[in-house]
Amino acid sequence: MSYPRSFSHIGLSVPDIENAVKFYSEVMGWYLVMEPSEVKEEVDTAIGIMCQDVFGEGYEDFKIAHMVTSDGIGIELFEFKQNDQNAPVFNHVPTGMFHFSVQDPDIEGLVNKIVENGGKQRMPIRAYYPGEKPYKMCYVEDPFGIVFEIYTHSYEVTYSSGAY
Template sequence: MPLPISPTFNHVGITVPDLDRAVAWYRDVLHLEVVGGPLEVHADDKPFGEVLQDIFGSSWGGVRVAFLATSEGVGFELFEFVEPATVTTKAEYWRTGPFHLCFTWPNVAELVHRICEHGGRKTSKVWTLFPSRDVVYCEDPFGNILEISSGSFERTWANRDTNDNEGSVG
């Protein structure tokens, strides 16, 4: 039996090498609200340690985590793994799984300037995909890829003919 509607998006979790710096950065630069933590969870903690050990396996021993939220209530979890320790790597976009996070802001140049002023970096030029729909890619100071889009996802893609040159992204 098909679902009557799609599930709503609840949260995303990203790994960072320094939880305290990341919480401050996302709170101060993108104005995400801190709703919980930071806290440290170990494998033998009940119930969260048991849950995480079930997810990550027996080699997992501990993590620091904080819980933030966007203005529309979408959760944003930040993880700094303690055991095994977080390893900073360049994003491998060709591997399965998420490779970027997208935030909507009407003036992408304004937000990318703010990101760069606070230790992030711009990794692409500003692209106009459609009239009044700009995107730009950046990295936060921790190497996570951020896309900034001037319009919401559904408004950007609804009723577009991606086969005509004016609506093409490829």
């Protein structure tokens, strides 16, 4: 029998982990559950072996921090030495993830806070059902070039026909 799995966490690669922790804690309100720390390449510990499985040989070291949202979704931040310091070019076409989404009923306030803290508003705030339901959305970008979306209401309420 198939059943829906819950979402555990998402990993984001950032050029400056300390500034990313500051942005995501102060702007998004996410809790820091593990301070930025350095992981060195080695194969003597479980984490060292796992990292080599994922990144291959030669990654040398990286910094990692763990944050969590109000609903318990983990945010894993990575800073690699080899990280391209330029913001990624937004491209929604290739297979793979091109955004994640957060929820805040005060979408205007959050968008303004993102922009005030070095991020970008990528589009106007739009209503899903203008004049009918109060659901809104907007794509934004953090100061590191990571694109994400903001919803005013939960995913299931936004797409269900019976709500409101």
